[in-house]
Structures are given as structure tokens and as C-alpha cells.
Amino acid sequence: MAHRNDATPDRSSKIDRIRGILSDLGAPAVHLTTAASLAWLLDGPRTAVPLGGAPVFSATVTADGSVTITALANEIERLRDEELAGELLWREIPWYGDLASPPGDAVAEADVAARLRAARADLLPSEIERYRALGADTARAMSAALKAAEPGWTERQLAGYLAESAYGIGAEPAVLLVAGASRGSVQHPIPTDAPLGDRAMAVITTVRDGLHVSATRWVTFADHERFADTEARLREVEADILDATVPGSSFGAVFDELRAAYARHGFGDDAWTRHHQGGPTGYLGRDPKVTPGFDDTIGAHHAVAWNPWVPGAKLEDTVLVTADGVEVLSLDPEWPSTTVRGRIRPLPLART
Known part of the structure; x- marks a missing residue:
């Protein structure tokens, strides 16, 4: 997984699925916070530090298909170098910062959990x-x-x-x-x-x-x-x-x-x-x-x-x-x- 340079071709298809969910809801963005959705969208990165622990980053996907990663300051360099690849925007917060709260008017992942589960289930x-x-x-x-x-x-x-x-x-x-x-x-x-x-x-x-x-x-x-x-x-x-x-x-x-x-x-x-x-x-x-x-x-x-x-x-x-x-x-x-x-x-x- 170290030093990845390119996203897989899967990602555009997955972003399209998310855009479809947002279009149905009339929502501008969704804020992803679970290990399952983050790993699915972003080509299988290791999302946590403790095995099975909480993710150390989150991702906001907008209706136009952009993806912004919010990462803890003590993790962001490693994530950029070793785990996350492709065209991503980055937002750094302190190591004690809040990864869970949706930015702006983005909907929370919990509000579309069933739709996202269905999107993950249909394997490419x-x-x-x-x-x-x-x-x-x-x-x-x-x-x-x-x-x-x-x-x-x-x-x-x-x-x-x-x-x-x-x-x-x-x-x-x-x-x-x-x-x-x-x-x-x-x-x-x-x-x-x-x-x-x-x-x-x-x-x-x-x-x-x-x-x-x-x-x-x-x-x-x-x-x-x-x-x-x-x-x-x-x-x-x-x-x-x-x-x-x-x-x-x-x-x-x-x-x-x-x-x-x-x-x-x-x-x-x-x-x-x-x-x-x-x-x-x-x-x-x-x-x-x-x-x-x-x-x-x-x-x-x-x-x-x-x-x-x-x-x-x-x-x-x-x-x-x-x-x-x-x-x-x-x-x-x-x-x-x-x-x-x-x-x-x-x-x-x-x-x-």
C-alpha cells in the first residue's frame, strides 16, 4: 500500500454512485466517516491506526464529484505518502480535532447509510x-x-x-x-x-x-x-x-x-x-x-x-x-x- 501514485479506475464509478444518491436527495455533499465507506471509495486504504479502530480521516464528496479529505495533523503526511492517491483536496485539522461533524451543509453518512451500503455491495x-x-x-x-x-x-x-x-x-x-x-x-x-x-x-x-x-x-x-x-x-x-x-x-x-x-x-x-x-x-x-x-x-x-x-x-x-x-x-x-x-x-x- 505504501507510496501509491494513482487512484484505481474504480473510483470514478463509485463517485458517480454517490452523486446519484446526492441527486436523489437534492443534497450538495455527503460526509463519509466510517471505515467501510472510506475504504470502498478510496481504493482500500488502511483507515485506522489501531487495528479495527476509528478512522483518522474523513472524506466529503460533493455533487460535482470532488473529494476533500479531512485528516488529523499527525496523520496527514503518512496518508498522502502511503495510503491515499489520486485527485484529492486536503484539509488539515489538529490531532484532537473533530472528524465526524459534516462541514457546511453536507449530509452526514448516517443519513444515507442504507444507500451507501447498497452502493458498496455491488462489486465492480x-x-x-x-x-x-x-x-x-x-x-x-x-x-x-x-x-x-x-x-x-x-x-x-x-x-x-x-x-x-x-x-x-x-x-x-x-x-x-x-x-x-x-x-x-x-x-x-x-x-x-x-x-x-x-x-x-x-x-x-x-x-x-x-x-x-x-x-x-x-x-x-x-x-x-x-x-x-x-x-x-x-x-x-x-x-x-x-x-x-x-x-x-x-x-x-x-x-x-x-x-x-x-x-x-x-x-x-x-x-x-x-x-x-x-x-x-x-x-x-x-x-x-x-x-x-x-x-x-x-x-x-x-x-x-x-x-x-x-x-x-x-x-x-x-x-x-x-x-x-x-x-x-x-x-x-x-x-x-x-x-x-x-x-x-x-x-x-x-x-x-
């Missing part, structure tokens, strides 16, 4: 190519970490290896979760000093060019058969969800299907209530998590990451919605797999 061809590359790189990085893991490692050790692998592909880790054998029923296993033991789950979300790829994988060091039935039934739940994830459907309809799928495959009517199920992704890990009542329409060229979960089993990959069905982006062809309804799906890596 060049974004899709970047997404495919990040998905493949992330899958290989995850594989390398789990092929190196040992049952005596702690969860923190594996998380550290995963973080190193993420940086090794030019990405940053947004999520790193690890569950050893003693914590396989924890929904969000933030790593501890517990040993991996005979079975472990690893979860990663990588970020590169602003795009997020999420994946979950399992590794076993002993007899795996005691979990095989649960995992097979959860793969059927996932298959039902992916079958329903088609252009023109709504996330509400998919959510209804996933709730029914848990019961259909023997997990009970309330299994879906025990963990969030994922949702649209792209310039956020989940943009947003799908909840009852969220009814946005799914489109071709949208990215989605579902994560069906039951105690002791979880599946997760990042997929691209297409007219021909979902394309799984985060697959490593060298990882052990099975085929479910024509899709390659990962199995646990057996290290016995």
Missing part, C-alpha cells in the same frame, strides 16, 4: 478480481498455519501464527479466533493459554484493499469420527443456506430458510438463536450481520459470509453471489474436502 469487476486473489491467499495462509500446528500449542500460539500468515500475504487480521479441544463449544473463542489438544478450530478474517475474507477451519490430532455426524448435518444446513443465496432473493428469505434448515437437519427449532449466522460482507466483516427483519435484496456481484454453528462444529467461507450460484472465494485446493450439492466444502484436516 476489478473488486471481484481483488476479492478472488485475497480469498485464495487467505485460504492458503490458513492451511499453512494449521498444517504447522501441534496439539501442545496453545490457542495463542496458533493465533500468532495466523496473524503472521495474514501479514505475509500483505493483509491485516481483523478477526483471529482459536478454540482448542476444551473450548469447541464457545461461539467466539478469543484465544487463551489453553492447549489445542486433540481438536482445534481456527477462524480468521483478513483485510486487504479494504476487502474482508472470513474463513473457519478445523484440525484434528486424534480419532475424528465422534464429530462426523454433526459436521455432515451442518454441511447440509449450510447447503440449504447457500442454495437460497441467489440474486433477487432477500436476506430475510434466506434467514427464514436457515432457521428451518437447522430444524430440518436435527438441530432443533432454536439452534439459530445460539449464534449469529453471518451475512453480507465486503468492506466490513459483516455489512451487516443478518438479523430477523433485515430484508435487503441479494444481488449478483454481492459478497456474503454465512457461518452456521452448533456446539462443536462450525462452517464459514466467503462467497460471491453470481447468476449461476455462489462462487466460494476462500478455498485452498490442497485442503481436504468433500462435495456437497456440487460445491467443494472443507473437511477437518486430520493430523493423526
